[in-house]
Amino acid sequence: MKDRTLVQVALYAAIFAVLGLLPRFDLPFAAGVPITAQSMGAMLAGVMLGAWRGALAMVLLLFVVALGAPLLAGGRGGLGVFFTPSVGFIFGWIAVAFVSGWLMQALRKAPVFPAALIAAVLGGIVVMYAFGIAGMALVGGLTVMDATKACLIFIPGDAIKAVLVALIAQTVARGMPEALLSRNA
Amino acid sequence: MISLYLTQRTWLHAIPAGWKLLALALVSLIAAPLDSLPVMAGLLLAVLALYASLGKAALAQIALLRPLWPLFLILLAFHWWNGDIIAGLVVLARILAMVLLANAVTMTTRMDAMMDAVEPLLAPLGWFGGSPRAVALAVALMIRLIPLLFALWEALNESWRARTGTRGGWRLLAPFCIQTLRLSHHTAEALAARGGVPRGTRR
Numbered sequence: 001m002k003d004r005t006l007v008q009v010a011l012y013a014a015i016f017a018v019l020g021l022l023p024r025f026d027l028p029f030a031a032g033v034p035i036t037a038q039s040m041g042a043m044l045a046g047v048m049l050g051a052w053r054g055a056l057a058m059v060l061l062l063f064v065v066a067l068g069a070p071l072l073a074g075g076r077g078g079l080g081v082f083f084t085p086s087v088g089f090i091f092g093w094i095a096v097a098f099v100s101g102w103l104m105q106a107l108r109k110a111p112v113f114p115a116a117l118i119a120a121v122l123g124g125i126v127v128m129y130a131f132g133i134a135g136m137a138l139v140g141g142l143t144v145m146d147a148t149k150a151c152l153i154f155i156p157g158d159a160i161k162a163v164l165v166a167l168i169a170q171t172v173a174r175g176m177p178e179a180l181l182s183r184n185a
Numbered sequence: 186m187i188s189l190y191l192t193q194r195t196w197l198h199a200i201p202a203g204w205k206l207l208a209l210a211l212v213s214l215i216a217a218p219l220d221s222l223p224v225m226a227g228l229l230l231a232v233l234a235l236y237a238s239l240g241k242a243a244l245a246q247i248a249l250l251r252p253l254w255p256l257f258l259i260l261l262a263f264h265w266w267n268g269d270i271i272a273g274l275v276v277l278a279r280i281l282a283m284v285l286l287a288n289a290v291t292m293t294t295r296m297d298a299m300m301d302a303v304e305p306l307l308a309p310l311g312w313f314g315g316s317p318r319a320v321a322l323a324v325a326l327m328i329r330l331i332p333l334l335f336a337l338w339e340a341l342n343e344s345w346r347a348r349t350g351t352r353g354g355w356r357l358l359a360p361f362c363i364q365t366l367r368l369s370h371h372t373a374e375a376l377a378a379r380g381g382v383p384r385g386t387r388r
Contacts, residue, residue: 083213
């Protein structure tokens with residue numbers, strides 16, 4: 001593994017953690033709904049780093065959380081989080097980063113904003129909820145239908161996050177094109 | 186950063202991390218298929234007794250469950266709606282017991298002891314040209330980056346506020362990403378200058 005790859009993986013794992021430590025963003029059209037910025041970290045890791053490095057960043061994050069660091073939103077962490085009904089979402093982040101990174105690489109010929117939006121929506125919403133709903137159904141003992149209903153309230157927040165990720169990718173592509181590693185590696 | 190680790194030593198601190206992880210894995214495997222309410226309530230009581238035996242500081246840690254209550258209420262509501270409130274209570278007792286038990290392991294094990302306990306499991310990385318030592322480096326690097334990134338965010342927020350008088354919020358994310366990537370280039374160069382990512386398996 002190259003030095004730079006290792007540092008970038010560690011960097012995006014750290015960015016994910018910092019997104020959870022920051023006070024809640026006042027997202028434009030989600031007044032009153034508490035949204036943690038954190039799941040955006042998984043989409044960002046994929047969109048910026050590409051499939052494998054993005055997924056590795058999430059693996060590293062979960063590893064450090066399991067070691068006992070309270071790095072998830074609200075100071076949660078340790079082994080306990082892997083036994084909550086939201087465990088599907090937690091493991092889902094690895095798949096989110098991988099799928100959005102893979103899509104971003106597959107769409108490298110397309111303009112950045114639409115490519116990143118497609119990657120973030122398919123990876124960050126479709127894939128994440130597939131994992132999240134499965135986890136909720138298994139751990140919570142619900143039927144898949146009920147688990148889906150229980151998860152639906154979070155989708156508007158994640159849609160906003162997907163748009164933000166696309167905007168960030170576009171700004172980064174303008175300001176520091178070589179930073180968008182999913183496009184040039 | 187709020188630490189999950191209990192600084193006050195208890196009897197559970199003295200048990201090696203590997204044994205605690207093994208016990209946790211076994212209990213979770215055994216508890217997963219069981220669905221009798223008395224058994225699950227018993228398991229929950231046993232875990233609470235474990236906390237009581239660890240002292241006041243451990244009992245105070247139960248407050249960590251507070252953010253989960255809305256989720257628990259939703260779960261119970263769905264089970265009640267389906268006419269099987271008992272199944273809901275079983276699920277709730279199992280989740281509470283397992284989360285608390287897992288947290289007891291985290292609470293009484295230092296991060297470096299945990300790292301040492303899982304290092305043998307990382308040995309297969311060597312077959313793919315990776316190295317457990319590279320993993321340890323990535324973990325250390327990530328933990329060190331967090332306060333740095335936090336300071337970087339604060340600096341961006343300050344200058345945004347100086348210009349506009351409002352909080353930057355999500356608008357700072359793009360410049361934040363660019364600056365952090367610049368930081369990561371410097372870190373990678375510094376790392377290369379010091380011999381690069383370790384490749385062997387020996388310390």
